[in-house]
Amino acid sequence: MASKLAEIGQRLHAYRIGAGLSANDVADRLSVSRATVYRLESHGIDRIGLLERVASLLGVSLETLLGVGVEYIASAVTYFERLRQLESGCARIFVAFAPVFSLLTSAEYDEALRASLMEQCTGEIAGRPGPQIVGELMDILMRRKAAFQQAAPNVTVVLSAADIMQYARFGMAAADSSQTDQRAKRSVAARELEVLARHIAHPPIGIQIGILFEPLPSTGFALIRRDGRQVVVTSPFRLAPPLNIQRGIAMISEAPEAVKLYSRLASDLWSGATTGADARDFVLSQAHRA
Known part of the structure; x- marks a missing residue:
């Protein structure tokens, strides 16, 4: 109780x-x-x-x-705070997301993320100043990352090859960015992909990373096991290109049918993922093209 x-x-x-x-x-x-x-x-x-x-x-x-029932969340700030809470003390996480796994990103990526979100969110989001929301969100993300590093749960991550290629090509640059800005953001992307390659080659204890060359689901999802329960989290909010903290509805559910179906999907995705040296070499090849 x-x-x-x-x-x-x-x-x-x-x-x-x-x-x-x-x-x-x-x-x-x-x-x-x-x-x-x-x-x-x-x-x-x-x-x-x-x-x-x-x-x-x-x-x-x-x-x-x-x-x-299902918890529906229309705020990125609320969503990432709920995610931080769910991950706290969890035993295992399966994550299917875009070109990077935000809990393993470098400090340089985090600063680039903050800057890009500030560029993107100059107006209001749901009636609140965008820069204020970005600041609140980044504070949550830093606390989330610190807690993750301390707890060190078992994590399986599936990343999208197509998104990695897109990230290497454009970084976090907006479509109307100057050539100088685009070059700078591609350089950040290249270094971050090198970090990812090192994580694949020498993963932290309890972490395994795979690259999927088939399309990932358009909405990222996670399966979180804690206290003997499994929770399904789906979200349109993204901390990697294309960035999105402005619009969408995330969902959290413990419904047995949802857990069953997403567990099956997670197993299928992981069975089709490329791991080890082949995954590392692919990521490094994209880093060198950035």
Whole structure:
């Protein structure tokens, strides 16, 4: 019971920051103290009336806060905070994403990501300043990466060969970037692909990486095993080209049918992936062309 309540508190925190609300904002609107808000986020909410008020304030369903059924997420900030929470203390992760695995990227990539998102998100996103959202998101990503490196769960990663080729060709450059900017971003891409090649050749303990030469699903997904449960996460939000933190609906589900189908898909993708020296050589060949 305590763990379920704690998960409600985690969802409250994720949806609060995704809505751009401070603890003071929530406290004022609920007529409670800021300390009470932090306690609710740490220990959860066990009163249905208060749950309903919080759900209404955050613009989500009661079922979403309770974790009943599918959790739908329209905010990249909320999504990556929920992902960070789910990964915390997990035993195993399967990830199918684009040209890089964001939890193993270099500091140079992370800074390039921040700069590119700032260039892309100069206006508003869901009524909030884009640069503010980018700052919040990058803070979450850095905490997520630090926690991952400390916990070191077993991870299987399938990356897209087509996306790697595209990344090598353009880096994170926008279509209207100057030639100088494009060259600089291709150089960053080349160095990051060399980092990826080293991870493939000498993977950190518990990590295996494969390259798929067939098309990956258009929406990235992850399977996360924790506390004897499996969770399916699907997301249109991307931290690699083409970047997207602006639009889309991510989903989180523990439904047995979803877990079964995505587990089968994960197995099929991994069985078709190229690994070892062949995968490393392909990535290095693209790095040299960047």
